[in-house]
Every structure is written in C-alpha cells, then in structure tokens.
Amino acid sequence: TIIHLFKEIFKAGLELQEDNHSKALLVSRKKKPEDTIIEINGEKFGDGNQHFIFGPCAVESYEQVAQVAEQVKKKGLKLLRGGAFKPRTSPYDFQGLGFEGLEILKRVADEYDLAVVSEIVNPADLEKALDYIDVIQIGARNMQNFELLKAAGEVNKPVLLKRGMSATVADFINAAEYINSRGNGNIILCERGIRTYETSTRNTLDITAVPILKQETHLPVMVDVTHSTGRRDLLIPAAKAALAIGADGVMAEVHPDPAVALSDSAQQMDFEMFDRFMKEVKS
Amino acid sequence: TIIHLFKEIFKAGLELQEDNHSKALLVSRKKKPEDTIIEINGEKFGDGNQHFIFGPCAVESYEQVAQVAEQVKKKGLKLLRGGAFKPRTSPYDFQGLGFEGLEILKRVADEYDLAVVSEIVNPADLEKALDYIDVIQIGARNMQNFELLKAAGEVNKPVLLKRGMSATVADFINAAEYINSRGNGNIILCERGIRTYETSTRNTLDITAVPILKQETHLPVMVDVTHSTGRRDLLIPAAKAALAIGADGVMAEVHPDPAVALSDSAQQMDFEMFDRFMKEVKS
Amino acid sequence: TIIHLFKEIFKAGLELQEDNHSKALLVSRKKKPEDTIIEINGEKFGDGNQHFIFGPCAVESYEQVAQVAEQVKKKGLKLLRGGAFKPRTSPYDFQGLGFEGLEILKRVADEYDLAVVSEIVNPADLEKALDYIDVIQIGARNMQNFELLKAAGEVNKPVLLKRGMSATVADFINAAEYINSRGNGNIILCERGIRTYETSTRNTLDITAVPILKQETHLPVMVDVTHSTGRRDLLIPAAKAALAIGADGVMAEVHPDPAVALSDSAQQMDFEMFDRFMKEVKS
C-alpha cells in the first residue's frame, strides 16, 4: 500500500539523517573503526588492559603528594593525579595552590617516575601548565567551557575529559569533538556520574554510558568512582562494575589522612584502603 | 572549647536520629544482620550465588511460552517470567492475556518444572493468582501502590518488588517495609533503572543502588537489565556490571522472535543471543 | 535536488505520524476542539474562570474538618478536599481514617453545602466511596495504577487526576485517556510538581505543563501548589503564577493548626494565611 511505502521512505530518511550526523564526527567509530590507544608513561590507554589513575583530590603539600606517590609507585602504577586548580562551589572553599601545586606535582612525579594528571581551568594557563603536566584534565563543570576545549585542542598533550553533570552522552561526544576538531585526537573520556533526583549518592554513576561511548567513539573510556559515588564504601564495588562493563580504567582519590583533607574528605581512600582496592579490583 | 563540645553533641544527636530511624525497619540490616535467603524451585536467592530469571515480556500464546521454557530449561535454570497483566502507558497498547496468560504460564511451568514469576496489578486478583504463580512481581509503576503492597504482605509467596521510576533508595526500602510489616518477609528487590534526563537509554541503570540496598537491607537484590537499558546491545555488559557489583541475580527478557513481539520488541533477546548471554555472563 | 525532495517527504512523514497519534486520543483537542466544562456544586471547571479547592491534607476529626469547611464557606467557595486514604512513603506514618474519614467529610459537606474531593487508592473501594464523595481524586503515586484508572473510568463522577512524580506530559495525557476510554470524560488534570535534582522545593512545579495540557487536551487543568512546592512561603506566589499562565484553578491545603497536623505540617496554611491567600490571589 501507499502508506506502507511511505513509512519505509520515512524510516530510510530517518536512518540517513542519523547516519550522516554520526559520520561527520572525528571521534566517532564511523570515522575511525579501530580503537585509539594513548600511551602515557608506558601505560597504553585503550589497549584492552586495565589502567588506573590515583592521587589526592587537591595538592596540599610536597609531603602529602610524595606519600601518595610512594604508594602509587609501590603498586607498579605509572600515573598520579592531583588538583592544583580546584573548581569549588563556594568562593570561600579552598581553591587549590595553583602553579605552586603544579610545581609540587612535577617535582614528586620526577622523583617517582610518574606521569601527572591535573586539571586546568583557564585557557590562559594552558600553555604554561604544559611544562608541569602530562595529561590535561578538563573537569565536569568545564565540559562545555568551549574556549577551554578549543585551547586544549591546539596543544600536543593527552586530554582527560570528564562528562558534565547534566551532559547527555551526545553532548559529551560533541565536547570531545571540539578538542579533536582543533587537531588534538588524544582524548580519554571519563564518566563521573550525572545529577539526578537520587540523594543516597553524590551523583548517579551512569554505568551504561561506558559501553555506549565505546561503541560510538574510538576513544578510551575511564570511570571516576570517587566523584560518581561520593562515598568511600562504594569505591571498590563501583570500580568492579566499571571494569566488568568494559571501561579502560578507573580513577579514584587517595589521601594520606582523608579526615584532615582540605577538600572531599568523605570520599578519599587512605593507604590501607588503597591496598585493599587494588587487591580486590585488579584482575 | 565550648564550640567543639557543641559540635560533638550535635553529631551524636544526628547519628542517634539516623540510628533510630533505620533500626525501626524490619527489612533493615540493623534489625536482622544476616542475609535473607529465599528458596524458589531449588534456587536460593541471597545465598551468594548468581541467579537468573528469563522469559518473554508478555505471554502471547502457549507455543511462544513453551519455546522459551525449553531454552530456559536447557540452560539448567529454574525460573520463568512472563507478563499476563501488562501495565502499558497507552490504553490502546496490548494489555496482556490476564488469567488466560497465567494459565498458559502454569501449564508450561508444570511441563518444564519451572517456577513462574508474573506481575499482579490489582489487589483483588492476588488471591486467585496464587494458584498459578510462584513469585508475585510488583512492577515499577506500582511500587507505591500501597494497597497492592499491603495485599502482597498478607500472602505466603515470595514477592519480587521493582524499584519505581523515580523512587529514591529510601522510598524503595519503605515500599519493601510495607510488605514486610504485614507479615511477608520473602522479598526480592529489583533495580530496573531510574528516570533521568539522559535519552540514550530508556532509563538510567542506578548500579550503585545494588551495594547500597545490600548494605541497608538483608534482602536479595536483582537487576533487570532489559528495562533499565531498553537496548538489546547493552544487556550483556549491564549484566556483567550487575554481577560484578554484587547483585544476587539478573533478570532479562527472551522471546522466540522479538521482531513480532506484542510489546518491547526492541529490547528482548532471541535464542541465539540468550545462549551468548549465558556463556558470557555466567561465572 | 533529490536530497531536498527527500527531506520534504521525510518531514511530511514525521508530521503525519505525530498527527495520527494525537488524533487517536479522546482527551485530545484534535478529537474535540472545544473546552470540556465540568460542573461541580455550581462551579464550572473549564469555563475560563478561576476555581479553588481547599481543605486539610488528612481528615483527622469532625471538628478539624468542620472548622476548615466554615472558612471555605465564608469565602464563597464550593469545594472541600480532605484525605481519608493517605498514601504515605512509610507504613508507620498515619494512613488516614479510611471510610470513617469519608463519613466525616460527607457529614461536614452536607452541613456546609460543599462538594467533597477525596483520594481513592483501591479500585475495590471506589463503588462504596461514591456515596460519600463528589470528585474522585487519583494521586500522583497512582497515576499509572491502571486498574484504578480503569475503575474510575467506569463510574459517573468527575475525576481529579494528579500528574505522577516522574510522568512526562505524554504519560499524563495517556493516563487520562485510560479513564476516558472506559466512558468517563469528566476529568480534571492537576499538575503537582515533578521530581528533579533540585532540593530547595519538595518537587519542581512544571508550570509550562499547564499551557501545554490546555493546548493538547480539552480538559480543565488545575495546579496543586502545596505538593509542588512543599513550602508554605511559596503557596501564594505559585498560585499567582499558575493562574497567570492559564490554569483553571488552584488547589491548596488548609488546616486549623498546621503545627499539630498528622501529615504535611510544614506546608499547610492556617486560617490567617488562608485569608491572605484569597485576597492576594483571586482576581
């Protein structure tokens, strides 16, 4: 019948549209079917193995960072995270040590042969920060700070891009495309929980975003278990789920003494728990 | 100092409050620290092993159910699900076969020695339905249909209670308490995704609700991977994540020919995929 | 060009689909362009004038209800609401007086010549309840309790249907269609807030749902300012917004002494505020 024919044309048109749209993106599997592998200090993100990034929420002092680095090194890990520029909800909360914090990270990283992951929040700081860090982190609150994305797209360093608090998977992929479209294709995506009505966790870990991102893009996908849950008691179960569903790695916060941490004290692991985490999670 | 003392008193008061509240609930770990184990047709939900419930979204015919039952049986599984009373968004969608559907389920279950899980939607049907089913399912849309919960609390059959689409973990636990408070403590909780802004999946699977429910209650916790994702391509990854994070089991829909199913055709597995599912997921 | 032609066909197909879908519903404007007007005790909901429904959250005693009725009457209003069957999150919260509560409502309503609006939660109670009430309220938690909707569709009394906590506008319209499809077209829709991440209000009042519902359906649309905000200080502003945007009326809770109310004590108005409410809101 005519109606049936019409429906078929309609469906074909629909698929055509979607097809064209996905095909256009540089980060999409349609554009590049094989996995992008990003090598950082010997770790190859996207190669099918599990990778880990640990470190304190915020850089507080040389001693604090060095203590964490020692534990990271002892476990055979290669990356260290730490916040020097801290985007905080209130202007009166600890805002991080800035470049002084990056200097501490760099010094410790050199001593322990680790690569540094740290968040940059201002496009103007990016160039200078490249001397200190190995991976540029772009945080959830800045996922649609397009000026920062463009700036990160013009440098030659891997970018760890966190999903925005209310970003759809499509928004997230487009944010990565901003970076890639400027020339930098070394992007690691990081699911970190989305904002929902549920209050038993700080955010809701959208675990199925991981296989969707792996299907739709060729980029490595990590899960930040600290910010998605906001609860120390959920870090190990969440990490197991993340790796089981196909994440390329897990990110979590470790602090020598979480109770006195200048930020996020309720959700960082101490060293005893860090040991347990690696024993239970790593396969 | 006085301020410090005050803060200590304040904290103690806070804990006291929370403490009292949790202690009151029959379903809470505080009330009963050991796991509740519910035996159904030889499967012991809550015993630390993995359990599975499969079957078609809706009962359509004897042949359809029997074909699925044969596959379920062949895999050594013991439970069969199938909808006879279907809560559908539109009154013009297929509403299920009702008691005729329950009769089909019962006949097939007897032939294949399987236990039947089926949703009941009207308190008035509950008594009669007990002759046909082994587990009363209460669906997401009825999680706060308190009359139905009370009725289910007064019978002597296990209840599989699904989380409401916008229920908090606390709402969910209280819904279980409605059943338990009327005398029936054989309750299996089932996470099935929550409604969020994200549109790439039908619902957002709240995976960390699983360990929270296991901590807060002594009840077995399942994950319905079909309704949480609404996408066939996510069923296997979601099931792996669910079991990795500590779920007692997984529930999914299987149909001999999903393309012609009267409901949920986009998300049911065919038999080939059902085989693959069990091979990849079961440990 | 061919591509352009194809796009035009595609768009036409899209509109055709949507068109067909909306046309099917009895509650839609497409089916019946003129407004449905529902007369209750002389008030004509849907006639373009403002209508009000007030009363206590829960019926607690004859004295309590009578005191409120006196105030309602004094303002020239015609309807009285009050909960006899209370759906509460916890089984240990006050569950209402049941039929005893309906008897109190009926007695008071007769004495003050008011019509009674009260929630029914069990299809089995509906028939009997018709002797006591003039408007059947179906609450948010039961918006997709389809058995209750069907039962309400088979009686000859107006139904006040509240939007579910996570119901889309389309879900809401379909729930109304369940009632209408069984023969009862006297339905008043009631927006009462939706569940979002925002915590400064109990729910988020989705104010633009009002004009959308007025466009899409021919039914009267009310706003429950009590449950949408959960805050006494927002009742008057929210009522003004509701009427400004085109709602046919407003519903709110009034109690002789909110501080000792058995439920919702934080959000009911006392008589002094009730006076102020009517003075400021009514145009």
Added chain:
Amino acid sequence: TIIHLFKEIFKAGLELQEDNHSKALLVSRKKKPEDTIIEINGEKFGDGNQHFIFGPCAVESYEQVAQVAEQVKKKGLKLLRGGAFKPRTSPYDFQGLGFEGLEILKRVADEYDLAVVSEIVNPADLEKALDYIDVIQIGARNMQNFELLKAAGEVNKPVLLKRGMSATVADFINAAEYINSRGNGNIILCERGIRTYETSTRNTLDITAVPILKQETHLPVMVDVTHSTGRRDLLIPAAKAALAIGADGVMAEVHPDPAVALSDSAQQMDFEMFDRFMKEVKS
C-alpha cells in the same frame, strides 16, 4: 526528659549551622536586607517595576540587528541583547561573529540609544569587550566557569548571570557570590530552565526559583522565557507566569525572520509576535 533536652540542643545546633552559613554570603538578604537596584540606560532593575531585554539569539549582520533595535526602540525599551560569542553544543554549529559581532551591536546601540547585553565566554576577552557592551552576560554553560566569574567580579559593569542547566538554587547563589566576592555587586540573576526528564519543553522552567532567589538574595531576578521553554508558543504564557510570581523582568529572543536564523530558529519571535508579546504581557 533527657532525650527531649538532647533533641532541643540538636535542633538549636542545626539552626546555628544554617544561620552561620547564610550569613556569610555578600549576595544574601541576611547581609543586606534591602533590594539591590541596578541602573542600566535608565532602567532600574530591582526597583519593583517590570523590565525587558530583547534581541536576536545571534548577531548575524548590521541590518538584522538594526531591524530588531528599531522594534525595541519603538516599544520604549532600553536594552538590546545579541550573541557575538555563541557557546554551541557542536563545534560545527555557527559560533558567532566574535568581536565583529560586538562592533555591530555597539554601532546599532549607539544609533538607537540602547544598552547592549552580550555574552562573554573567555576571561581573556572581558577587558576588551567592556568597550562594546553595557551588561556582561554569563551563560548557563559557564555558570561554574569560576575563572570567568572571578574575572567578571573584577570589572565595573553589571553582570547578567544565568543559572546552569543542572545548578541547584544554592549553586546559583554561590556562583553569584564568586562575582560579588571580587568586588562587583551589580549582578542580575536569570532563571532559564533546568534539565529534567521532561521532553515536551527544551528545559523545565523552575518558576518557584524566582521567589526563592528574591528571598535568599537582594539581587534582581529575571526569567529567560526563550531558553527555558524552547517553544515559541509558550513564550507569552511563561512571561506572564514569571511576572506574576515576582520576577523583575523577562528576557526573550526576537529575530526579523526566525525561519532563516543561524541558531535557535524554532524559538525566536518575529516582529508580529513581539508586538503581541508586549501587548499581552506588560501590565
């Protein structure tokens, strides 16, 4: 009893905490009880009267902006909005004309004696932009771009700060505090809809945020009816609700020919509708 005493101490502690927290903020009513009034080109935002800001989504050409300016002027209005730097989800969407766009705005504004409101997205552009604009708009996606907030706090121009898509009211107030804490107290808050599960509107207009913001802060509060609804047919009803609930003003997009607009073509008003808008909305 001791328990009662304990509870009283507990409550007192709770209030003390909340009290201290609110008191700290410069933007709070506790700090400054009287309304902040911000004068821009003769319009006094926060003086209790209604104020309006109109203009095209994006600056496209001198002719386009001039045509809109003429209509704005004819209605006796004093402000003109227009986007020169456009934050777009995809890098391949029109990104705005940048400083060339600001020059067009400035030229037109001078010709029609209007003040210019335009979004700035990069802290590095702020200083230079001050020569062209009268009000710095900070968009929803940058509400927690704290570097931009700090930069806006250090200049002497009014800031129109839009609420983030998933910002709580508390987050929003803290974002304003970032600006105020750097010295600039001339801040207009703008509710523009939040991201929820509902899909019938682009965002969900959180109308009760308006009276809450008016209570909690001393700043003027506007409502952007274009981005909150994303639907031309809802602009007038939403504006009526906004003013009824106490907003200091309304913001909306106007374009000479919305069908050919380079962005947001589905939601901008044409001149005929602009006339109708002002006739129906203004009191």
